[in-house]
Amino acid sequence: MLSEFDLIKQYFKRHRPGRAALGIGDDCALLAPSPGMQMAISSDMLVEDRHFFAGADARMLGHKCLAVNLSDLAAMGARPVAFTLALALPAAEPAWLGAFAAGLFALADLHGCELIGGDTTKGPLTICITIFGELAPGHALRRDAAIAGDDIWISGTLGDARLALAGYRKEYALDDAAQRMAGTRMHMPTPRVALGLALADARLAHAAIDISDGLVGDLGHILAASNAGASLNVDALPAGQVLAAQPQALRRQFCAAGGDDYELCFSAAPEQRAAILAAGAASGTALTRVGTIDAAPGLRLVDAQGRALDLQLAGFDHFASA
Amino acid sequence: MLSEFDLIKQYFKRHRPGRAALGIGDDCALLAPSPGMQMAISSDMLVEDRHFFAGADARMLGHKCLAVNLSDLAAMGARPVAFTLALALPAAEPAWLGAFAAGLFALADLHGCELIGGDTTKGPLTICITIFGELAPGHALRRDAAIAGDDIWISGTLGDARLALAGYRKEYALDDAAQRMAGTRMHMPTPRVALGLALADARLAHAAIDISDGLVGDLGHILAASNAGASLNVDALPAGQVLAAQPQALRRQFCAAGGDDYELCFSAAPEQRAAILAAGAASGTALTRVGTIDAAPGLRLVDAQGRALDLQLAGFDHFASA
Structure with missing residues (x-):
């Protein structure tokens, strides 16, 4: 010993x-x-x-x-x-x-x-x-800095880590190759360090958070801190490679409230769209626009046609889920 | 919940x-x-x-x-x-x-x-x-800064926390009042923040460590880092109030290798004795000189008469003691 x-x-x-x-x-x-x-x-x-x-x-x-x-x-x-x-x-x-x-x-x-x-x-x-x-002082991407009218962006893809968990738990059947591929997203997350640096250095983004407990819950922290609301197009959320091949209901659920994604969710002025896409390309990170920050409080989930979606979603809470 | x-x-x-x-x-x-x-x-x-x-x-x-x-x-x-x-x-x-x-x-x-x-x-x-x-840069009390000829000092008292543990474990019988008093030393240690600041600010001490795993083991870290040895007068070690009333063998054991003391052990040039005692008084901390840093490697434990003591002591190691 x-x-x-x-x-x-x-x-x-x-x-x-x-x-x-x-x-x-x-x-x-x-x-x-x-x-x-x-x-x-x-x-x-x-x-x-x-x-x-x-x-x-x-x-x-x-x-x-x-x-x-x-x-x-x-x-x-x-x-x-x-x-x-x-x-x-x-x-x-x-x-x-x-x-x-x-x-x-x-x-x-x-x-x-x-x-x-x-x-x-x-x-x-x-x-x-x-x-x-x-x-540098003043460059931090804070949760309380979202502004009504901001675009909401997501890095990379969502939901494969949660899908892997569902497979391990036998909540959902995945074949071996799919389980292995999704499992890699769960066990080996990629922190978006270069993207975060690029967004802060050039002051491209307003608010940001990393998605660890599920997008809806984590975006909710930005909204609460910023005294704002948001509209989120659930069908625009970028599903992970394995999740993308699963049924729509599961895609929506695990993209919106999966957890363990470790992607960035950030808000930025619409004028920055080109600069943000360039920063994503420079850091090798896919970026997707998925919604808008609103002045009205509350998070409105909508589908690709803009119709309200009533998903039963919750962020992961270590004690509440016990 | x-x-x-x-x-x-x-x-x-x-x-x-x-x-x-x-x-x-x-x-x-x-x-x-x-x-x-x-x-x-x-x-x-x-x-x-x-x-x-x-x-x-x-x-x-x-x-x-x-x-x-x-x-x-x-x-x-x-x-x-x-x-x-x-x-x-x-x-x-x-x-x-x-x-x-x-x-x-x-x-x-x-x-x-x-x-x-x-x-x-x-x-x-x-x-x-x-x-x-x-x-301030250069003022840190590092473990590798002890110099042959330095005095070795101890703040406060040692061993009551270890005595309390012996009582709780029924290794040693203590009456209720003694158990409670020693227990306070175990549960509510006093970090010697003001003393440490005074020693560093005025550059009074060379090396320092806090005694968490027992004096002999922690002093050993100073000696190893400083490529030095030491002579330690075990009978000069300041026993805690409850331990001071116990037999000599127990006093020696728990002062030298008790653990959970959170006192400071530091080395300093003999010329600093008066300034160190003043810093102790100013910070409300009793200080005791207990030995000397030597050029020859190894830790020599001696009694009040300077005779070698062969105590079987070891610092606390979380894995070795498992």
């Missing part, structure tokens, strides 16, 4: 130059934003049997737990800088730790995001990452 | 001016250190049945989980600024949440440390706090 200190050293301490003035191995890490920049900070906790299945692939889990945090930075338009990792483990298993670290660092290195500290302890498998990004 | 969002709002969102440019309720919080300052960052995870008993008093738990993080800032000499809280809870119980928040915020307010974000989820009771302090 590895000791806690050996564990940290062997799997998580890397000998390479980083941004931190002091990293792993002291009481605190030392870090400063670039001159004149603000730090954007977010913290997410992933719990076994709640956010991932017991026995989940350790490499994909390492990817996902950092991806969901990077997605929060993307939704603010912040550039990733560093993160801390607190890890409760039932046991220190070298194979698991090696795979987890490999998945974690592959994504971290892709975004130049340095592990600067954390904690390890024995306990039910729980992963808490706190991530640090930086951005 | 409260929803996750009601939960956050009701217990953890406070309406008062703070340091953060943007706090709870967006994808990230926004924070900048004061001009020219570095941020010190630390993360600790506390797990039920590991770091605290099931059914632990929620108010004291709220205090303790922030105290252990403040203690990490103290050990760097950083001024507390803000923290994030990630909380996994089996259920959202209003009475528990109210008491937990009360204990947490009482200590946070004492140190001007603002809750700026976090996460709540359902799961086995687990608390992860990431804390942010600031300090």
